[in-house]
Amino acid sequence: MNNIDTLTGFFDRLGCLRAVESFATTHQVEPFAVIWVDIDRFKKINDSLGHPGGDRVIQSLAVRFRRVGGRAKIARMGGDEFVFLVPQCDRFAAEQFARELAGTVAELIHMGNLTLCPTASIGIAIHDPKENSLALLERADRAMYAAKDNGGNSIVCSGDEPVHGRLGIKLAREELSIESTLHVALGTGGLSLHYQPIILANGKIEAVEALMRCQVNGDSIPPDKFIPVAEKTGLVVRLGEWSLLQGAMQARLLQDMGHHTKVAINVSRAQLISPKFTQALHAALICSNVSPELVELELTESLFMDLSDTVQKNLKNSLATGVSLAIDDFGTGYSCLANLKDIPAKKIKLDRAFITVLPEDRRAQAVVRAMTQLGHELGMIVVAEGCERKEEIDAALEAGVDAIQGFFYARPMPEGTLIDWLQTRIVK
DSSP states (O other): OOOBOTTTSSBOHHHHHHHHHHHHHHOSSSOOEEEEEEETTHHHHHHHHHHHHHHHHHHHHHHHHHHHOTTOEEEEEETTEEEEEESSOOHHHHHHHHHHHHHHHTSOEEETTEEEOOOEEEEEEEOOTTSOHHHHHHHHHHHHHHHHHTTSSEEEETTSSOOBTBHHHHHHHHHHHHHHHHHHHHHHTOEEEEEEEEEETTSOEEEEEEEEEEEETTEEEOHHHHHHHHHHHTTHHHHHHHHHHHHHHHHHHHHHTTOOOEEEEEOOHHHHTSTTHHHHHHHHHHHHTOOGGGEEEEEEHHHHTOOOHHHHHHHHHHHHHTOEEEEEEETSSSOOGGGGGGOOOSEEEEOHHHHTTTTTOHHHHHHHHHHHHHHHHTTOEEEEOOOOSHHHHHHHHHTTOSEEOSTTTOOOBOHHHHHHHHHHHOOO
């Protein structure tokens, strides 16, 4: 691995850590600076322009950073965050360089008919020979967050930020700890998949969704903790490739046992923007030797709207293998219903936000009925997610949905438990 971010050509997160360690070794006498840059309100840019538009903004900023970076080593830490490692740089020089970076970010960006006026929150940390690389990066990160707390468009040097107790430090260290645990889990078998059934109105099993779990040395990390860290650090691609292979192998196991049950595998945006996604999917299908129609890829609706060449090519290649596509959490994204006709998916999963308020919320019931009818008109299976009460299920079925997924029928379960559960659910 070359530890290079494919979008910008800068170091990725791991490459940055290695560069800091190298700097600490070769600059033991002369000070060097870590300057952490975060683009303010970047989520609004993504929401307004979509992820492809956000990527173009990042690429535009990367060109500018390369122009002013000089001797600095530059890394993209994920999303809209960048780190500059500046050799032979004391605090005065670092603050001067940070002001130059802030001015560079603030140059207007023209995107079609829109003109963006970006700003940045910037944190600075000067290397202390007594501290390790993670601590140095952590100080720069905390300084950046202090700049963001000032309202953005500001620069804070480590040591000048207000002290808010130990919570911020704890959270930063928790992220680093989770990242380290994920690396261990990938290398030692600490990852597993649990499976939650999707049940048709007639009681038959339509599919099972594969959901990742992480346990190392007896300690479990909940998905809502490790998935955001994986996305931020880029590890989500490796986790996704592992999930593809394991999910396909589970589908083959079920096939061999006489259960013609699809396994639905979640795919992240980071995977779909990778040119190697199709290769990873082919590898999973070949290694498992499973019938492709027993594998389903679940994607958020925004991914179907991503017009980038790589994403569209990966979607087309996925369909060519014979796997099916499903829209997950439908109704919560920014896509337009008018575009739904162009989405090559065979299943829509209605977000639980519409289901948990049933049957009391008649407006929600009307929305569920309308989305279900639209899905049917387009030849799609419609699934209600997150069903925990019989009343919700009755209302969803009355609205016309085809299948139910939720705790009422089954919680996510490990492979062995799933097989036993399926044996008891066989419908003659």
